[in-house]
Amino acid sequence: MKHLAARIYKLSTKLHNLFSFHSYFILLIVLGVFLFSPQKIFAQVEFNLRLQTGFPLEEFAENNESVAFGIGGLFLVPITEDASVVSVGLDASYMIYGMKSEDYIDNNGFDYTLNTNNNIFESFAMVRFKPRWVDAFIYPYVDGLVGGRYIYTRTTEEEDGEELDAFIEQDGFSFAYGGAGGVIISLSEEIKLDIRGVYTQGSKAKYLTKTSIYPDPLFPDEFVYDIKNTRTDMLTFQVGLTFFIE
Secondary structure, eight states, rough: OTTTGGGGGOOHHHHHHHHHHHHHHHHHHHHHHHHTTTTTSSOOOOEEEEEEEEEEEEHHHHHHOOOOEEEEEEEEEEEESSSOOEEEEEEEEEEEEEEEEEEOOOSSSEEEEEEEEEEEEEEEEEEOOOOOOOOOOOOEEEEEEEEEEEEEEEEEEETTTTEEEEEEEEEEEEEEEEEEEEEEEEEESSEEEEEEEEEEEEEEEEEEOOSSEOOOOOOSSSSEOEEEEEEOOEEEEEEEEEEEEO
């Protein structure tokens, strides 16, 4: 079949990604059980929704020219029921770091379109330190994060505007850790404006970029995959709303 090569994966890579995901999400589930334990749910919690922009750094930037855009959110619970300076929680986000749509003609003369999206899903266990300025209009905070990011490229095949197939071209998982800092500005007693910057260092992962897939010059109906394998450090800027819920 004309795109058979796009669906062939190295078994060792797939098993490695599966094992990494399995171990990682077990840790997140354990943390989630801790956060939602009966002694915690009666404390005031923070729930955040945001827009964000991510900039690849170092090796990741040298091999990837695209800036990432996406959405995210977090959930925080103070470690005590009063106005604690320390909270723990979970942070997750989804970003697209490159899109491409190309028209091709196969060996039988049929036109088709390949739409490719490069995606990042990341999630972190986190701890936040903030001053006990309960009634302040604005106050800063700092976060520590440890988790991982799943980087994958998804392609859909269309013919005459109808989707014929969809598949994952390449995926990889990297462990990541880092820190964040930001300010919360009060809009009301329950709703705050949250401005945040996040720096994370990511381990090596295999991934594709917007220019990594192109037709083979010798066999036009087949494709070349320029798979990158680098560290995945990122700097992310975020703006959103934080809701304080009793």
